[in-house]
Amino acid sequence: xxxxxxxxxxxxxxxxxxxxxxxxxxxxxxxxxxxxxxxxxxxxxxxxxxxxxxxxxxxxxxxxxxxxxxxxxxxxxxxxxxxxxxxxxxxxxxxxxxxxxxxxxxxxxxxxxxxxxxxxxxxxxxxxxxxxxxxxxxxxxxxxxxxxxxxxxxxxxxxxxxxxxxxxxxxxxxxxxxxxxxxxxxxxxxxxxxxxxxxxxxxx
Numbered sequence: 355x356x357x358x359x360x361x362x363x364x365x366x367x368x369x370x371x372x373x374x375x376x377x378x379x380x381x382x383x384x385x386x387x388x389x390x391x392x393x394x395x396x397x398x399x400x401x402x403x404x405x406x407x408x409x410x411x412x413x414x415x416x417x418x419x420x421x422x423x424x425x426x427x428x429x430x431x432x433x434x435x436x437x438x439x440x441x442x443x444x445x446x447x448x449x450x451x452x453x454x455x456x457x458x459x460x461x462x463x464x465x466x467x468x469x470x471x472x473x474x475x476x477x478x479x480x481x482x483x484x485x486x487x488x489x490x491x492x493x494x495x496x497x498x499x500x501x502x503x504x505x506x507x508x509x510x511x512x513x514x515x516x517x518x519x520x521x522x523x524x525x526x527x528x529x530x531x532x533x534x535x536x537x538x539x540x541x542x543x544x545x546x547x548x549x550x551x552x553x554x555x556x557x558x
Contacts, residue, residue, distance in 0.1 A: 372469060427547075488521075
């Protein structure tokens with residue numbers, strides 16, 4: 355796919371209103387605002403769940419404390435993180451799905467992935483490493499190789515390298531998980547940062 359075709363696809367995604375005007379099913383509870391970052395030159399892709407309230411407001415992916423922690427995990431500054439020629443960001447759902455009764459984010463909308471993901475990833479020919487964050491991303495991108503829960507999947511991260519690397523969500527809600535699984539910081543993160551540095555140098 356040419357750069358012009360990719361730009362056209364991204365424009366179509368940004369105009370998408372399928373989950374807002376879905377003919378009687380439960381619609382998105384607010385005006386759609388698809389959030390993504392892509393370039394055919396990017397060698398690293400981050401796949402998360404869906405934008406939260408702060409990202410929905412700003413339109414900038416991972417523009418929140420979770421993003422600060424994620425950038426720390428990657429060993430990456432903000433300028434590099436938001437350089438689409440180096441890093442793509444393609445959540446499972448492009449729009450903020452709304453909140454549940456307890457104030458937590460709802461799951462990504464089911465309409466999004468079958469509409470856009472295959473076409474979009476076909477337009478990213480230089481992708482070498484996909485970071486899959488959370489259970490929804492891991493279920494889609496790892497398929498049957500995904501383990502029975504997130505902890506086991508991340509614990510077996512070596513099985514998915516060099517093309518994929520499963521991660522927990524960098525939210526503060528996972529502070530307890532991080533404390534219970536110290537191997538994540540001692541074993542996984544150094545490899546992640548080394549691989550990110552290698553791919554960034556390759557794309558320079």
